Amino acid sequence: MKHLKQTLQALLFVVIAVGFTSCSDDDDNGNIIEPQPQSIAEFVAENPNYSSLAAALERTNLTATLDGQGSFTVFAPDNDAFDAYLNGTALADVPVADLTNLLLNHVLGAVKTSADLTSGYESTLATYSDTEANINMYVNVNAGVVTVNGASTVVSADNVFSNGVVHAVDAVIDIPSVATFATADPTFDSLEAALTADDSFTYAATLSDMDGTFTVFAPTNAAFAALLEDLGATGLGDLDAATVAAALNLHVIVGANVRAAGLETGTVETLGGDIEIDAENATITDANGRVINIVVTDVQAGNGVVHAIDAVILPELPEVYQSIAGFVAGNEDYSLLLAALEYAELDATLAGEGTFTVFAPNDAAFTTFLDGAALTDFTQEQVAQILLNHVLGEVKMEDDLSTGYETTLATFGDTDANINMYLNFEGSTTMINGGSSGTGANITGTDFTFNNGVVHTVNAVIELPTVVTFATADPTFSSLVAALTREPAFDYVTTLSTANGTSPAPFTVFAPTNAAFTSLVAELEGINALADIPTATLEAALNLHVIAEANVRAGDLMTGTVTTLGGDVDVDASAATITDANGRISNIIVTDVQASNGVIHAIDKVILPEL
Template sequence: MLVQALTRGDLTFDYVTTLSTPSGTAPAPFTVFAPTNDAFVSLLGELGASSLGDIDEPTLKATLDLHAVAGANVLAAGLSDDMMVGTLGGDITADVTGGARLTDSNGRVSSIIVTDVQAANGVIHVIDKVVLPKLPENLVSKAYNTPNLSILYDAVQAAGLVDALSGEDPLTVLAPTNEAFAAFLADNNFGSLGDIPTDVLAQVLLNHVIDGSVMSTDLTTAGAGYASTMATGAGGNDMSIYFDTSSGVTFNGISTVSAADVEATNGVVHIVDKVIGLPTVVDHALANSSFGSLVAALGAADGDLVNVLSGAGPFTVLAPDNDAFTAFLDGAALADVPTDALSNILLNHVLDGVTMSTDLVAGVAGYTTTSATGPGMSNLSLYYNTSDGVRFNGVSSVARADVVASNGIIHAVDAVIGIPTVVTFAAADPNFSTLVTALTTLTPDTDFVSVLSRTEGMNGDGINPNFTVFAPTNAAFDALASIPEESVLTQVLLHHVIGDNNVRSGNLNVDGDTVAASLQGDNITVTLPGTGDNIADITDGAGNADIGIVDVDVQAGNGVIHVVNKVLLPSN
C-alpha cells in the first residue's frame, strides 16, 4: 500500500524518481520510515476512509513527506531520545528508551518494528503506524501540544488510554497541569509516573473524564451537583464527581478549573490545578458543604468513624444533610449528644456492601441491616419502602441517590434516622397498620406506644434489653371474626409481647420448644422447625397451634419483632 500511495497519479511530487536518486547525488541519501500494509489499513479506519483514493492529494502528499529524510542515512544506532528528525514534511520526534518509536505532531506514536534495511542510496526503517501531519486536535493531541499538560500526555500513554480518548464520541476531560501531577506524585510518595501501577493510573485518569461535552456554562447553570466519570467505583458503577460553581468551578472540593472550554474535535478540555484522586465516601462528604454537619458528627463520635468509612468497605451510607441534623438536634448542640450514642446513630445510616437505588426499588419494600447495634449487640434492622420515593423507617427519604465512591455508595437523605423502637417499625411498615390501630385508637386506656417505646439499652451496649414482639400482619387481623372490645383486645395485645428479653431466632431451642411468659401472663410456646412455609410454629395461651412465624429478627433498639400470620389469643 505504500507503493500504491507513492505512485498515485494525481500526486504533485514524483516520489519514485526522487527516491531513486543515486547515492552521492543530491538529495540522496535518504532515510525512509516505511509503514506496513496493516498500518495503512489502520490509517483508513482512523480517517474514516474506505481506500487511499478517499484521501485528498494535499493530505496524502503531506503525509508521505513526513516519512522521508533527505541527505542522511540515519541508522537505528543514530536515533536517541527526544531527537528531532527533520523530514521532507517537517519535524517528528524519535525516542529509543523502551523501544524505538516516532511521535508526530498529533501525539500519535509509531513503533519502529524493523530497522536498518540498507539500500544503495539510503536506509529503510519499517513502522507500524502511518505518521500524520498536523490534524485538527483531538483530546490527546491537545494535551500533546500543550506544554503544561505534557505529564498528562505521558500518563495517558502509560495507562494505555490514547485510543479511548481519541474516539469520535465527545468527552469532557479535566486536565491536570504538570504542577498538579508533580504535587500528586509527591503527596503519594511516587518518584515518577512509572511507580504508579498501570491499573491505578488508568482509573485516576478516567476519574477526570466525563461522557459528553460539558461546557463551563453547563456547570454554572446547574450551580452544583454530581456527574459520572469513566472511572469504576464501588460495585462496578461509574464513579461520581461533585462540582461546585459558587467560587470558580471546583471538582470534589479539591481541584479548580484554571482554563475552561478548550475545545477539541472530540470534546472539551477544562484545565485544572489538582489531580482528582479516587474519592471515598468520606471524601464525597467532605467535598459537599451540604454534608458539613455529617462530617462534624463523624469526627465527634466514638469509634473513629472517619477512618472506618475511609476503609476498604464497601459501604452504603445514608447521608443526612445539614437541615436534617438541625431538625434532629432541635436546638441542642452536637456536643450535647453522648459520643457513644452519636456513634450508634451514625452507624444506623451505614449498610454493609453496595446497595444502589435500583436494588431498593426492585425490592419495593422490606428490611435490611445496618451497622448499628441493639440489645445483645445484634445489628439493627432498617425498613425501606419505595412506594413513594425511597423512604427509611418511615421518617427519612432519599433526596439524591447513587453517589458512587471508590469504597461505597452515598444516598443523601432528608432526616436523621434515629435508633428505632419496636413501635418505629410497626408504624413504618404498612403491613402492621391494623396492629398500630389496635395499639392506639382501639385501646385508649392503655398507653401501649409509651410502654413499647421504652429506650433502656438503646446505645447498643447490650444492657437491659427489652421486648420480644410477635407482630400480627393486617391479614392476621382480617382473619378474626371481629376485633374484640377494648378490655379483651388489651389482653390479646399483651399476649403478643415478652418483656425484658430480646429473643432472636438464634436464641430458640433447635428442634424443640421454647416457652416464655407474655406480658398478659400466659405462656407462648415456639416450636422449631416450623411446618409448611412457617419458619417456626407458635402455640398460644388458648392452645391454638396453627400460628406461624413468617419473618424473624426485625431488630429494634429496644427489642425484636417476629412477624406472625395469625393473632395470638390468651387462655381466657
C-alpha cells in the same frame, strides 16, 4: 484532479474580474443564477487570470473531464494563488501524479452551491495513496465566510456552468494532513491545544509529515472537557506534560491507514502502548478499563485517517484512593456529619478499607436533629450508635436495595445483635424507617461510589428505631398499628416506645401481619371488621403479643410456657409456633427484626385470650 481544481480556481478569479460581479449581484438579490452556456473547462481556458489552473489541467489531462458531462463543484484558485503555492517552483517540475491529486482535492463529485454547504466534511475526488479512499476537506461556513481546511477562503461563490458550479478561493487547497483537520475543525480545538501544550511536543510536526502514515483516534472537545472534570482540573495546563504526552501517544497508530472497515477486534499497538478495540461495537478500551466510543469514522487525509472518539484514552493511572470519609471531609455540606464521625471516632473506620453503604445526612438534617443541642451533649457511644444506624456492612447500590429490612452496624444494648432499618420503595419517595416525617429519612441521592463503598444521601438523621418504628414504617403491620391505636385509652405506642434500659423495655413483640388480622375477623362470629372486636377482647389479645423486660431473639426462644403482658402462651421453638389458650397455633414467619428497644417476630395468626 488537482490540476482541474487549480484551473477551476483560476477560472473563478477571472470570473470575479470580468463577469462574477453580475452573478454575485443576482445571488445577493436572492435570484437563481442561470448556468452559463459553457463548461467549467471552457471558462478556465478563456480567462487569463486562470492560466495556471488551465495549464495544470492540461498537464494532468483533466481538461476533458471538466469539459464533459458531469456534476462538479470546483474550488478554483487563480494565478496569484498558484504563484503563492508554487513559491518559485515551475509547474512543469511538479510530478504529474502529485499535481493530479492536488487538483482533484479541489473538486467534489456533486454540485454543491453555497446554500448546500454546511460546516463539516466533504469528500473530494482526490484519493489516498494508491487506494480508492477519497480524501476529505473540512468546510466551515460559520460567521458568513466559507473556508476550506482552515486555509483557503471562498471569495466568490455560486458561479454556475453547464457541468457544475465554481467557488473562487484565495489559496490553493493543499492535500490535508491529519494535523490539518485537527486545526481546521473546531470540534478538535482541545485536541489541537493538547498537541501543542508543551514546548517539547512535536506532535503537530509529526502528524503533518506527508511521508508518514497515521491512524488517529481524535477526542472531541466534549471528551477533553469530561476528562478535566473527572480529574478536577480547570485546564490542560493543570496536567503534567508527561501524562498528557502518554495519553496523546495512545491515540496514534503509526504506519497504517486503518479505515473503519479495516478495524479488527483485538489488541492494537499505538505509539503509547496497547489498546483494546471492539470493532463490532466501535469501542476502544484503555488500560484503566474505560470504554471509549468511536463516534465518527473515516475522515481521510493525505497521510492517514481520523476517527473521532467521545473520551480521551488514558495510560494506566495509579489508583487514587477515595474513601467515604474523604468525601465527607471534602464536602462542606457535610461538616456536621464529619464532626460527628470524629467525635465518635468513626472517621478512621470510613476512611479505611471496607465495604460500606452509608445513608448520609447533610448539615440541614443534623441541625434539625440536634435542635439547638451540641454533639457533646450526647455521649460518644450514643453518637456512635446513631451514626452506625446509617451504615450497612456491605455495598448496596440503589439497584440492590428493595422494599424490606436491611441490617445496620448499630447494635442492641451491649450485645452483638445488629439493629435493622426498613426501606420502602413503593411510593414516589424512598423512605427509611417511615421517612423524614417521623424518625426516619427520605433518600435524596444515590450511588456516590468510593473505594470503600457507596453513599446515598438522605434528608434527615435516621434515629435509632423502636419496635413502634417498624410497626408504623412497615405496611405489613398497618392492621396491627390500627389495633394498637384503636382506643384513646390504649397506651401501647407510648409503652412500646420506651427506651432500652427503662422498664418495661426491652420488648419482644410477636407481630401479627395484616393477613393475620383479616383471618381473625373472618374467624370470629359476628365480627365484620377490627372495629367490631370488643375493646376488652382486643386489649387482652394485644397484651398476649408482648413479652416485657426481654429481647428474645429467635436463637434464644425456648420451648415451653412464656409469660406475656396478657398471660401465658406456649412456644415450640423447634417448630417456630405459638399456641394460645384456645389451642390455636400461630406460626412465626419472620424473626429477629431488631430495634433499639426490642425485637419483633412476625406471626401469621393473632394470639387470643381464652374465649
